[in-house]
Amino acid sequence: MPLTDRIAILAQGRAAGLGLALSVVWLVLVLLFWLLVPGADQGGSGIGRLLAFVGVVMPLVLIWLAVTLADAIAALRAEAEDLRLRLSQLRDGGPRTDNGRGAGPVMGGGIAPAPPTSSLPADPGRARQSAPPAARARPADSRQTSMALDDVQPVQVPVQMLVQALNFPDGPDDTETIVALRTALKDQDHSRVLRAAQDVITLLAGHDLYMDDLPPQPAPISLWHRFAEGARGQAIAGLGGIHDPTALEIAATLLREDEIFRDSAHHFLRNFDVMLTRNLPRLDDDQIRQLSDSRSARAFMLLGRAAGIFG
Incomplete structure (x- = not known):
């Protein structure tokens, strides 16, 4: 119990x-x-x-x-x-529940020796049927691998690996995304964004808000380019593509009443904003679409709309 x-x-x-x-x-x-x-x-x-x-x-x-x-x-x-x-x-770095399953995506506190040895159970029944291969599972079901953030060194991370890492692995068999996540974590700036995304996704999952249940309304690619050029507020309102009223109400209540969640959310929004501004010019249209459908981007859309940063 x-x-x-x-x-x-x-x-x-x-x-x-x-x-x-x-x-x-x-x-x-x-x-x-x-x-x-x-x-x-x-x-x-x-x-x-x-x-x-x-x-x-x-x-x-x-x-x-x-x-x-x-x-x-x-x-x-x-x-x-x-x-x-x-x-x-x-x-x-290792939340566990009574039945031994993790409470959310975990990236700190130890190195998984190899992707196949991850203890994260796959749960295909909870995956989105219409999602692209890189976004099919819920972070709250512990389908992220355990990653270490020790000895972080500046590296040049390919943009495709960064896009994959922002979605987190679907499970222990998603070796391609696990490798991308390991590579992205070697960069200090990327590891900061991934840590912040991990925190808010886990906290939202604790209130039954799962990113896989919140498919965003796609925004024009030109709007993402305007964001990268510095446009903010009402000018980029279309980027806040999540309009689920229940999810927005829960997120707004948490931002208003939960100090820990509010601090985590604002930390994530700042770092994700900086990451987008720095990396969007490096992405082609397909990569922008893939990034905008990632779990991290969905959390950004939800919290950004709840916090009013989209005007």
């Missing part, structure tokens, strides 16, 4: 038990008053009977209102603890 459920159930049981005990004590006191106080059982005026009824019922209402509030506070604390645990595991 997840940590959140265990804590919430335990707190709920204690609060409900205390509320029941207090309710029984109060009803016993009312009964004793009714039986032992002279004249307590005699009928009075209508207002008197109303006040007596309110006096009996109101404490019960207050008791169970307190129980409900205690349950809500316990659930919030459990969610906060679970989020802290997830983020701690991400920083350690």
Whole structure:
């Protein structure tokens, strides 16, 4: 059972038990008053009977209102603890769930000896049928390989490898993308973008937002070139190609209410913006289309639209 459920159930049981005990004590006191106080059982005026009824019922209402509030506070604390645990595991470079599967794409904390040895399970049933080969699986299903960021050295990364790396591998058999990701991680600037993309994709997946479920509306290639030339705001609004209202509402709520998510999202948006500006002139039209359909680009479109950077 997840940590959140265990804590919430335990707190709920204690609060409900205390509320029941207090309710029984109060009803016993009312009964004793009714039986032992002279004249307590005699009928009075209508207002008197109303006040007596309110006096009996109101404490019960207050008791169970307190129980409900205690349950809500316990659930919030459990969610906060679970989020802290997830983020701690991400920083350690190896988040694991109770069944041994990872919670999201992992690139730090160790080197996978070879792509076929990756522990990431393939799940073809959750892949998008109409997607290009480089974008078929959900990052939240742990189909990204484990990568190391130690000894990062400046290298010249081919643009096609960068485009593939921004989508992350589909699974342990996606050796071509794994090689591209390993190569891109050797460049400090690219590794910064990939780390930031990993963080936001994992956090979004924790709220059931998966990039493979959010196909973007394609934007004209000319609009991407305008972005590379420095256009921003309403002039490049068409680049925010994700319009799913539920996803946008969740993302906007997280940006507004979750400080950790907000910092991660703004860090990702800044780095992805710089990466696009620097690399778009090196891409041909097909590579731009492939990049715009990658998981990282979808996260950029979703968070950018939720944050209002597209006007």
